[in-house]
Amino acid sequence: MPSEDMQRQVVSWVDDHRDSLIDFTCDLVATPSVNPPGDERAVADVVAARLKKLEIGEPEIVAKEPHRPNVLCRMKGADGGPVLCYNGHIDTKPVGDGAADDWETDPLTPTIIGDRLYGLGSTDMKSGVASLIYASAALRAVAPTLRGDLLLALTADEETGSGYGAIHLANDYGLKADIALIAEPSGVRRELEQICIASRGTFAFEVRVRGTQMHSSISDQFPSVNASVKMAEILARMQHELVVRHDPHPLYPGGVTRNVGVMVNGGVWYGVYPGEASFACDIRILPGMTPADAQRDVEAFVDGLRAADPDLDVEIVSAIHRAESMTMVQPEVPADDPFVRILQDASATVTGEPIPLGGFAGGTDAIFLHGYGGIPTIPAFGPGLLPLAHGANEYVGLESIVQACKIHALAALAYLE
């Protein structure tokens, strides 16, 4: 347990550097890193320059391709202490299609209105990255000789699958740590609402149905199957009847989320009786499950349809999964893990009461850091609001950046001391 005096020094360092922290968040927002197409060189330069300026350590660029850099920076402790990895992604989603016109400010121009910072990536998650960097700087200034290592891993390519980012670091580079935290926005209804110790995964798949392609004027004269109609029937039945089995999970009282028909496709033009049609689904699975678990239930459901209709020509195609990720268990850090306790204590010091534990609705790089790297990972605890991510008028509350930074700093101090 760090002394109260040292905790006070950390908190006042962050208060003293509040303007610099906010300005740096603005710098990150002002440096585009939209993915796709994906090019993090400019933002990685901004990050590396700040790491040097704050004397946190010598940044190391790790890149599978030169235009997809990850920035690592290790604050070395005395030998033998634990390694804490603070992770955040430096790419953002694109401005968007329909949403582009809905922005009331220029998405790439950081704009402070009242106590909010507007701009693309402000919530997801350039404010989180800034918080982790300034938390590290606070530690460097106040407690330069810690027992353990603080390893900053600021990664590319989270928004399109992490192949150049977390997967590359965990698989090829050999990233190692005793525990990791990702500063993704963990608020849903209000900022810093919960410390997400678990996250959900996805089983994404397509249902392809084949029919009888022919001239539509004679479909009543020959035996024929309209692939679009069959597809629609299966879609409707799946919506009402598909059950994905799972054990109850205390952090996810709602269980799995079934999204049937997130995309639909069928037919080519008038006059052509549809020969093929398909729809896509994503099932959000729980910690402890694997995509393969959900796949088994979907296959069994479709087998039931085939048994009732022997002419039915249908197949399930697993859409986006790397083969090995089908059997990856969705990660969760136990509520009684020492670092989780430390985070809650730090949150109480900063906000007056411990921030409750929760489950992140979606997925984060935790699946890869845990699945490939074997690193227990807190999937999301950072400033910002998840519902604002990937949409127009994304913003982050200025105060939540400062509070997150203090909590990140105090937690690292207590864990590494």
Ligand SMILES: [Zn+2]
């Ligand atoms: Zn994110």
